[in-house]
Amino acid sequence: MSADLSKKGISTRAIHAGEEHDTASHSSAPDIVMSSTFRVEEEISFSANNLETDTPYVYTRWGNPTNDQLEEKLAALEQAESCIAFATGMAATTAVLLGILSKGDHLVICDTNYPGTAEVARNTLPRFGIDVTPVDTSDTENVSNALRDNTRMVWLETPSNPLLKIADIASIAKIAKGAGALLAVDSTFATPIATRPLQLGADLVVHSLTKYIGGHGDAMGGAVCGSREALDHLRTEALSHFGGVISPFNAWLILRGMATLPIRMREHAANAMAVASYLENHPRVEAVIYPGLESHPQHELAARQMDNYSGMVSFRVGNSKEVAARMMNDFEIIHYAVSLGHHRSLMYLLRTEDLAETSYGLKGSELEQYRAVAGDGLFRFSVGLEDAADICADLERIL
Numbered sequence: 001m002s003a004d005l006s007k008k009g010i011s012t013r014a015i016h017a018g019e020e021h022d023t024a025s026h027s028s029a030p031d032i033v034m035s036s037t038f039r040v041e042e043e044i045s046f047s048a049n050n051l052e053t054d055t056p057y058v059y060t061r062w063g064n065p066t067n068d069q070l071e072e073k074l075a076a077l078e079q080a081e082s083c084i085a086f087a088t089g090m091a092a093t094t095a096v097l098l099g100i101l102s103k104g105d106h107l108v109i110c111d112t113n114y115p116g117t118a119e120v121a122r123n124t125l126p127r128f129g130i131d132v133t134p135v136d137t138s139d140t141e142n143v144s145n146a147l148r149d150n151t152r153m154v155w156l157e158t159p160s161n162p163l164l165k166i167a168d169i170a171s172i173a174k175i176a177k178g179a180g181a182l183l184a185v186d187s188t189f190a191t192p193i194a195t196r197p198l199q200l201g202a203d204l205v206v207h208s209l210t211k212y213i214g215g216h217g218d219a220m221g222g223a224v225c226g227s228r229e230a231l232d233h234l235r236t237e238a239l240s241h242f243g244g245v246i247s248p249f250n251a252w253l254i255l256r257g258m259a260t261l262p263i264r265m266r267e268h269a270a271n272a273m274a275v276a277s278y279l280e281n282h283p284r285v286e287a288v289i290y291p292g293l294e295s296h297p298q299h300e301l302a303a304r305q306m307d308n309y310s311g312m313v314s315f316r317v318g319n320s321k322e323v324a325a326r327m328m329n330d331f332e333i334i335h336y337a338v339s340l341g342h343h344r345s346l347m348y349l350l351r352t353e354d355l356a357e358t359s360y361g362l363k364g365s366e367l368e369q370y371r372a373v374a375g376d377g378l379f380r381f382s383v384g385l386e387d388a389a390d391i392c393a394d395l396e397r398i399l
């Protein structure tokens with residue numbers, strides 16, 4: 001008998017949602033369907049434009065049973081009507097930006113965020129006649145002031161990379177709606193365990209599944225969640241036509257990772273709090289940013305908006321390049337590597353000259369403000385699931 005999972009708790013949904021009972025094999029775990037094409041038993045259009053929700057499987061770029069299971073599980077966690085999985089987080093991001101915005105539209109976007117998204121907004125969108133205004137979205141008034149008659153979308157990332165700024169999703173959703181603009185939220189750092197932006201009024205949620213949701217550093221993926229109406233168009237244009245479809249094998253790995261997301265996030269947050277407190281008391285550490293710390297400038301908003309502070313900690317020390325070199329050679333358990341949200345701890349120095357100047361194009365007083373927080377660079381620490389004492393011991397030897 002299948003239960004109505006929408007009434008179950010988030011841990012139950014993480015394990016059971018989307019996992020269709022296979023009536024042929026009666027398998028308990030989901031099978032993988034790797035087939036790129038499917039035997040067709042009725043007349044079906046050769047154009048993805050004619051896809052209906054009840055069209056049988058035809059070709060994996062249009063739809064695949066394993067990818068569908070991943071989409072259904074994530075939709076159940078985000079409490080979304082619909083979800084589309086993509087090959088990477090950037091495929092999901094560009095699907096939303098290029099699949100919705102058109103020439104003459106205006107986008108308001110956070111001024112500091114994941115550099116790939118920042119670079120697409122600043123370098124790619126203007127080529128297609130889309131105006132972009134980056135603002136500090138941790139102050140809602142900046143968003144209000146940036147809105148224009150042709151603003152079609154507001155894009156937030158919360159917590160944001162790497163300053164871990166929090167944007168007030170509910171307030172900004174009201175403002176965006178009032179101006180007839182869509183609100184898209186990159187919720188990769190938060191995950192649905194911490195924040196469900198659609199429930200706070202956002203129209204679209206974007207995830208890099210490569211991070212916490214997959215959780216094990218072995219599969220890339222991305223996703224967009226939202227209303228069925230909003231996503232039907234993207235499924236044809238951005239998935240079938242732009243073509244960034246996820247491999248069913250990666251979808252299967254991420255589906256497996258997602259089942260333990262609630263318990264992993266509890267441990268990530270507990271370890272991050274232990275590490276952030278250790279760093280805050282370390283004499284060589286000049287600044288620590290973690291939404292769970294009372295010293296975070298938006299701790300109150302984070303406490304209101306997030307059910308879990310997640311596992312990302314940013315910190316600053318003097319001689320950062322020299323410290324980074326020591327980390328590369330001398331860490332015992334922490335990997336000096338990009339990415340985040342894996343079970344292994346990952347550390348990387350985000351140099352201000354790369355990020356603030358190249359990716360965000362900050363100049364003058366804006367660059368000065370960034371430097372006041374980040375200095376020459378911030379260490380972005382994705383605190384893993386190892387024992388907190390071992391993580392701190394690894395840091396202690398380096399610092």
Ligand SMILES: Cc1ncc(COP(=O)(O)O)c(C=O)c1O
Pocket residue numbers: 088089090091093114116157161186188189207208209210220221222339
């Ligand atoms: C917040 C955020 N959004 C999007 C992405 C892009 O995801 P992917 O690397 O899966 O393309 C990343 C990657 O680091 C990210 O940190």
